[in-house]
Amino acid sequence: MTNLESLLSARLATAFTAIAGSPTDPVMQRSAHADFQANGALPLARQLDRSPREIAAEVLAAADLEGLATAEVSGPGFINLTVLPETLERMVNEMAADERLGVPFTDAPETVIVDYSGPNVAKEMHVGHLRSTIIGDCLVRILRWAGHEVKSISHIGDWGTPFGMLLERLIEIGEDAAAAELSVGDLDGFYKAARKRFDEDPAFAERSRQRVVALQSGDQELLRLWQILVAESERYFLTVNDRLGVTLSKEDFVGESFYNDRLQSVVEELDRLGLLRKSNGADCVFPAGFTGRDGEPFPLIVRKSDGGYGYPATDLAAIRYRIKDLKGTRLLYVTGAPQHQHLEMVFAVAKQAGWLTGSVRAQHVAFGSILGEDGKMLRSRAGKSVKLIDLLDEAVARASTLVSDGDVATAVGIGAVKYADLSSGMAKDYVFDLDRMLTFTGDTGVYLQYAHARIRSILRNDFASSQVHLTEPAERALALQLLSFPGAIDAVVDSLEPHKLAGYLRELAVAFTAFYESCRVLHADGGIRASRLALCDLTARVLAHGLHLLGIQAPERL
RNA sequence: GCGCUCGUAGCUCAGCUGGAUAGAGCAGUGGACUUCUAAUCCACCGGUCGCAGGUUCGAAUCCUGCCGGGCGCACCA
Numbered sequence A: 001m002t003n004l005e006s007l008l009s010a011r012l013a014t015a016f017t018a019i020a021g022s023p024t025d026p027v028m029q030r031s032a033h034a035d036f037q038a039n040g041a042l043p044l045a046r047q048l049d050r051s052p053r054e055i056a057a058e059v060l061a062a063a064d065l066e067g068l069a070t071a072e073v074s075g076p077g078f079i080n081l082t083v084l085p086e087t088l089e090r091m092v093n094e095m096a097a098d099e100r101l102g103v104p105f106t107d108a109p110e111t112v113i114v115d116y117s118g119p120n121v122a123k124e125m126h127v128g129h130l131r132s133t134i135i136g137d138c139l140v141r142i143l144r145w146a147g148h149e150v151k152s153i154s155h156i157g158d159w160g161t162p163f164g165m166l167l168e169r170l171i172e173i174g175e176d177a178a179a180a181e182l183s184v185g186d187l188d189g190f191y192k193a194a195r196k197r198f199d200e201d202p203a204f205a206e207r208s209r210q211r212v213v214a215l216q217s218g219d220q221e222l223l224r225l226w227q228i229l230v231a232e233s234e235r236y237f238l239t240v241n242d243r244l245g246v247t248l249s250k251e252d253f254v255g256e257s258f259y260n261d262r263l264q265s266v267v268e269e270l271d272r273l274g275l276l277r278k279s280n281g282a283d284c285v286f287p288a289g290f291t292g293r294d295g296e297p298f299p300l301i302v303r304k305s306d307g308g309y310g311y312p313a314t315d316l317a318a319i320r321y322r323i324k325d326l327k328g329t330r331l332l333y334v335t336g337a338p339q340h341q342h343l344e345m346v347f348a349v350a351k352q353a354g355w356l357t358g359s360v361r362a363q364h365v366a367f368g369s370i371l372g373e374d375g376k377m378l379r380s381r382a383g384k385s386v387k388l389i390d391l392l393d394e395a396v397a398r399a400s401t402l403v404s405d406g407d408v409a410t411a412v413g414i415g416a417v418k419y420a421d422l423s424s425g426m427a428k429d430y431v432f433d434l435d436r437m438l439t440f441t442g443d444t445g446v447y448l449q450y451a452h453a454r455i456r457s458i459l460r461n462d463f464a465s466s467q468v469h470l471t472e473p474a475e476r477a478l479a480l481q482l483l484s485f486p487g488a489i490d491a492v493v494d495s496l497e498p499h500k501l502a503g504y505l506r507e508l509a510v511a512f513t514a515f516y517e518s519c520r521v522l523h524a525d526g527g528i529r530a531s532r533l534a535l536c537d538l539t540a541r542v543l544a545h546g547l548h549l550l551g552i553q554a555p556e557r558l
Numbered sequence B: 001g002c003g004c005u006c007g008u009a010g011c012u013c014a015g016c017u018g019g020a021u022a023g024a025g026c027a028g029u030g031g032a033c034u035u036c037u038a039a040u041c042c043a044c045c046g047g048u049c050g051c052a053g054g055u056u057c058g059a060a061u062c063c064u065g066c067c068g069g070g071c072g073c074a075c076c077a
Helices: A004-020 A041-048 A050-060 A083-097 A127-145 A163-171 A174-184 A187-200 A202-215 A220-244 A256-271 A311-324 A337-352 A388-400 A406-422 A444-461 A473-483 A485-495 A497-517 A528-550
Strands: A027-028 A036-038 A067-072 A077-081 A111-115 A147-152 A276-280 A283-286 A302-304 A328-337 A361-367
Touching: A004 A027, A004 A036, A004 A041, A004 A050, A004 A220, A027 A473, A041 A077, A050 A077, A050 A337, A050 A406, A077 A083, A077 A127, A083 A528, A111 A127, A111 A163, A127 A147, A127 A220, A127 A361, A127 A388, A127 A406, A127 A485, A127 A497, A127 A528, A163 A187, A163 A220, A163 A283, A174 A187, A174 A220, A174 A283, A187 A202, A202 A220, A220 A388, A220 A406, A256 A283, A256 A311, A256 A337, A283 A528, A302 A311, A302 A337, A311 A337, A311 A361, A328 A337, A337 A361, A388 A406, A406 A444, A406 A528, A444 A497, A444 A528, A473 A485, A473 A497, A473 A528, A485 A497, A497 A528
Parallel strands: A111 A147, A111 A328, A328 A361
Antiparallel strands: A027 A036, A036 A077, A067 A077, A276 A283, A283 A302
16 A cells, blocks of 8 residues: 555656756645646756756656656646546555555654643643643544554643642641542632632741642651642543543653652753753753843753752653653653743753753644633633633533534534644634634534534445445545545654644545535445445545544544 | 744635645625435635745745734743
């Protein structure tokens, strides 16, 4: 099973390289004027000081397209390629016979560590966690399916100064009452109450500070109580993840506290390497190329002036652990764009320390913020944050007004939210707008689910495995789109941009709908009917699996 | 001040390893259900691709400058 586009590209590349005298990319793309076009002759014209059309003609003469496609030179020097009907049929049939739908396992498997979701203990999951969780989960699914060894990590915020007040609050109301409050998912209520007490009552605040010190010095009783906070919160996170349909499991929660006993050794190692410098009483590393407000070198503070460790130390311990112990070769950090500089600094220090070497890549998969209707960052601290679980329930409730079945409503509602996020580029901020997400017309998740359900409806009436024969233009267009599936997967694997898969699936659904409008299936005669049913079946499989890779369900019927 | 990022149709967004008339959805107008799910489809309407230069046979795409929005810039994560 071979990727059609890359096969064509490879054949042309040989010819291009022969003509150019050096490795030359044919620059293939889908075309409105043919099935594909190769633009490589145009840039070559200058290099060889010859007419582009002449070069294109020569490439064509040298290219071996036997049994693949017909080609012609067009316009200023484009090579237009039209795939032979029998070749298209053969490849579609091969794809249909392949469980992996034409997508090969990667020939260079990596160990990929994906850090995403990362909620905070005793704090509600809010819209801010939505993107990280959805995008991270999608990347995990796709990379894993492509044949990589993938380890999910949810870097839980389970340590640090806030735990003083949380523990003090827990002690104040009693552990049973606290556990009860947390177990019903009222994390924000608990957190806010603790915060309020901390702000209002100096004695409470002082006791909180002492709790932090005691906790960090290993007080057994406090550790036991802390464990209650962590366990109840994790249980709650799992229910939200379950609602969202995310693959994260309990074993994937690796809290900041996990790195506690490694922090000192990180500092020691950095010191041994001579990377550490005292600055204003703190132990810092100054990676090259980072400057602060005053234009002076900007530090990554590894140990605070009070001797404590902050998140940079944890992040350094984590990156070292992920490389040295987990043997990760590609580390992904699915966190918001505002953390870009911080992560770049962590990567820079990891490089200087010799952990992040040439064969290991660390990448920040950054995404924009979700904004409120006022166009400002929707932050939890600023009060009115939307509880993630409420948003999901609302989405499902709206879906329930359109479909009767509860499971289907869940699939549609959650799918709508996920598709809204995954279908546009992740670099930009976007305004959080329930109405837009849950509009069930147009470019939405339900459009894809609907296309899939329609096909399943046809197949319920009749289906027997058959060979595909392409006759109508709409069938041919659908076949071409189906064969682009491996390319769409590739695109996400190396760009880490899920919206490319979402876009592909959308185009597939459009191609199917065009086919559906112009070609009868069940009412067609014998051979044609069987062939079209096979085409329907393959389309349904690609849609269902593609949606699955996005983390979206594809119900049998709506 | 430095850095990152975004600016494409009234609205929400694709397209950006430079390539043939800049594409979708929503909204608007007009059509299509005795036909496999009309949550659909077809047609029309709608764009100085922020602005100005530059490189090029060719720029939404690359470079420079500017304008505008967002974010980050030492002990919170």
